[in-house]
Amino acid sequence: MSADSPTDRVGVAPSIQRLVRNTVVAVSGALSRRDGQASLGVSGLAYYLLYLAGLGHLGFGPAGYEVSVVSNPLIHAFRQVGPFQWEPIALVVVGQVELLVAPLNMLLGAVLASLVGLNLAVSVVAWRGPAACRLGPGAGAVSGLPGLLSGVACCGPTILLVVGVQASAGLLSLFQWLLPLTVVTLFGTLLWVGSRVETP
Helix, strand or coil, rough: CCCCCCCHHHHHHHHHHHHHHHHHHHHHHCCCCCCHHHHHHHHHHHHHHHHHHHHHCCCEEEEEEEECCCCCHHHHHHEECCCCEEEECEEEEEEEEEEEEEEEHHHHHHHHHHHHHHHHHHHHHHHHHHHHCCCCHHHHHHHHHHHCCCHHHHHHHHHHHCCCCCCHHHHHHHHHHHHHHHHHHHHHHHHHHHHHHCCC
16 A cells, blocks of 8 residues: 655645634634523533532532641642542532532543533534534534533443442443543534535
8 A cells, every 4th residue: 555645645734724724713603602602601611510520529518618738739639549530639618519629630621611612602503593603504413412422421430320330340441431532522523513614
């Protein structure tokens, strides 16, 4: 099998640049509208809170006010306790709300929440006003699916415990791959939406 010629490789770069540019057009078009901004804010925040709750880092307890930090927080912050999960370094209690602060978990949750919010924002705007993103109306349904399915990645093992399923090692190892698969899927749907943008 012959290798790609330099001409073929040169032709791929403009295609990727056009795809990225079109994706930016779709996302910026969605975020220029109030329904897109509202979708991003509401779905992103809701997913972020559910992500933290699914990890067991956000919950309710007796009313009070407390801030406590572990010794050597930098060491603990990078200590993994599971696949794509890191150890909390602080406990913050405000009223009945209890939050375990794990910086890397919170950062990962914010990235996922942003991707979910962007996908749903584009989905809503593509459904309500596809011309705003230069999209066909069919893009809306597909771009929203990963946002709806990605919640399994953060709290899959927790769901198994709640429903009383005895998880085998193979099933638990499957959940380890759901998170990176979710990130790839969310990026992929945004790029797919970019391929649906009509440019002059």
